Structure formats: structure tokens, C-alpha cells
Amino acid sequence: GAVVSQHPSRVICKSGTSVKIECRSLDFQATTMFWYRQFPKQSLMLMATSNEGSKATYEQGVEKDKFLINHASLTLSTLTVTSAHPEDSSFYICSARRQGPSSYNSPLHFGNGTRLTVT
Amino acid sequence: SQELEQSPQSLIVQEGKNLTINCTSSKTLYGLYWYKQKYGEGLIFLMMLQKGGEEKSHEKITAKLDEKKQQSSLHITASQPSHAGIYLCGADIRAGNNRKLIWGLGTSLAVNP
Numbered sequence: 458g459a460v461v462s463q464h465p466s467r468v469i470c471k472s473g474t475s476v477k478i479e480c481r482s483l484d485f486q487a488t489t490m491f492w493y494r495q496f497p498k499q500s501l502m503l504m505a506t507s508n509e510g511s512k513a514t515y516e517q518g519v520e521k522d523k524f525l526i527n528h529a530s531l532t533l534s535t536l537t538v539t540s541a542h543p544e545d546s547s548f549y550i551c552s553a554r555r556q557g558p559s560s561y562n563s564p565l566h567f568g569n570g571t572r573l574t575v576t
Numbered sequence: 577s578q579e580l581e582q583s584p585q586s587l588i589v590q591e592g593k594n595l596t597i598n599c600t601s602s603k604t605l606y607g608l609y610w611y612k613q614k615y616g617e618g619l620i621f622l623m624m625l626q627k628g629g630e631e632k633s634h635e636k637i638t639a640k641l642d643e644k645k646q647q648s649s650l651h652i653t654a655s656q657p658s659h660a661g662i663y664l665c666g667a668d669i670r671a672g673n674n675r676k677l678i679w680g681l682g683t684s685l686a687v688n689p
């Protein structure tokens with residue numbers, strides 16, 4: 458069954474509004490979660506690394522004031538797209554790894570993604 | 577240039593045929609992951625390879641990592657329509673004193689009944 462839950466799966470919003478996407482690890486704790494964006498027929502683009510209890514690490518070119526990330530607990534990270542514009546329309550996916558000293562021996566588990574459409 | 581080259585970009589096969597997807601890097605891969613994605617959905621974990629020469633199988637899908645840990649192949653035997661989707665390889669590589677996860681561009685597989 459799913460080990461990472463992402464909500465909502467689809468959202469349509471008007472230009473200028475903000476949208477929050479939640480990512481939860483269901484049966485494990487994740488000190489680190491990853492947020493990706495995927496354009497049609499393209500691979501995953503890492504946007505930021507969400508760190509529990511501290512600031513997220515953003516990839517080059519990703520506006521941190523535009524894409525607010527909060528990782529308030531060991532099982533929840535949220536991505537808020539602020540003042541959304543049509544060009545923000547995309548597929549956003551979160552992922553998490555089980556924490557621990559051997560975390561690199563664990564695969565990333567992905568949520569089912571959120572299809573954001575900004576009108 | 578792409579750090580993780582995946583080929584082919586797309587593949588159309590007849591049901592029952594075998595196929596292979598490749599994933600290649602110029603850098604040593606500390607972990608190689610294969611995922612399957614249906615368009616607009618999340619990624620389903622298939623297999624993880626870490627040791628040179630390692631091979632894993634699940635049902636009709638077999639993945640191998642070469643001895644140099646720079647290339648992996650995913651082989652599907654007797655393909656079925658249910659195998660259709662996008663196959664993505666991801667890998668942990670060294671980035672300075674840390675590791676980072678990189679992704680191939682994916683292979684779109686269609687299986688004709």
C-alpha cells in the first residue's frame with residue numbers, strides 16, 4: 458500500500474490565489490522530503506528539499522518566496538504555491554525516504570502527485 | 577548534458593515481446609532505482625540496485641547493475657499491456673562531500689495487444 462500520501466490529487470485555482478499541497482509519510486518518519494515538479498512528458502525536476510524543523514533547501518532557479526515549504530513534523534511537509542499564475546500549472550510530486558543511518562539503502566517513496574491548474 | 581542517460585526515449589512493442597531499457601552514467605552510481613509511472617500519477621517503486629553486478633527480478637521484470645556501477649538495464653519478458661507506462665531510472669551519485677539523486681528523462685513504453 459501507499460507509504461506516502463499526497464493531497465489534493467487535483468486542484469484548480471484562479472490566478473493570484475495560493476494553493477497548499479500536503480505530503481505525509483504514513484508509516485515512517487522522514488526528516489527529509491523532496492518536492493518535484495514534472496512537465497508533460499519530461500522527467501522529474503527537483504524543486505526543493507524539505508528539512509524537518511529547519512529551512513528548506515531550494516534548487517537553483519526556484520523562488521523560495523513563490524514556493525513556500527513547511528516541514529513542521531516528521532511526517533508532514535507542505536508546499537504552498539503563492540500568488541499562483543498559469544505558468545505554475547504543472548504536476549507536483551513529493552517523496553520521502555525512511556530516516557536512519559542506512560537511509561541511502563532505502564528507496565524514495567513517492568506520493569501520487571498533485572495536478573495544479575491555474576486559470 | 578544529461579547526467580543520467582536513459583534509452584530509448586520511447587518504445588512500442590507487441591504483446592508478448594521482450595524489451596530492454598538502459599540507464600547510463602559517466603559517474604559511479606551508489607544506488608540505482610527503477611520506477612514506473614503512469615502519466616499524471618505518482619511513481620511506483622520497482623527495484624533498487626546497489627552492488628556491482630547485482631541483478632534483481634520481480635515477476636517478469638529484471639534489472640541489472642553492471643560491475644562498474646555506471647550502467648543499468650531493465651528487461652521485461654513477455655510484455656503485457658499492463659506493463660505500459662513511463663519507466664524512470666534514478667541514481668545516487670557523489671556531489672562534493674554529499675550525494676545527490678539524479679533522474680533519467682524516462683522511457684515511454686506502449687504495449688500493443
